[in-house]
Amino acid sequence: MLCVSVWVALAPAIAAQYALAIIGLIALSRRDMSGAAYVVWNIVILLVFFAGSIAFLVYNRVRPRPKADDTSNGEQTDGEENR
DSSP, rough: OHHHHHHHHHHHHHHHHHHHHHHHHHHHHHSSOOOOOOOOOOHHHHSTTTTTHHHHHHHHHHSOOOOOOOTTTTTTTTOOOOO
């Protein structure tokens, strides 16, 4: 039987990992990436405690998502032709 003091020390670490993984997975879901890269990051975030989530959040900050251009909604601007 584990001593209560072990759980008192372990519970905050488990809760922090859970919260950090949720934040990482939310950030991952907002990125547009290939299926293979998505699966690899998902596994890293969930299985590599703390370091996986932190690595993805740093990657997400260093390599921001590409910004959509103004014509991405399908409308044509003056001078553009259908191709």
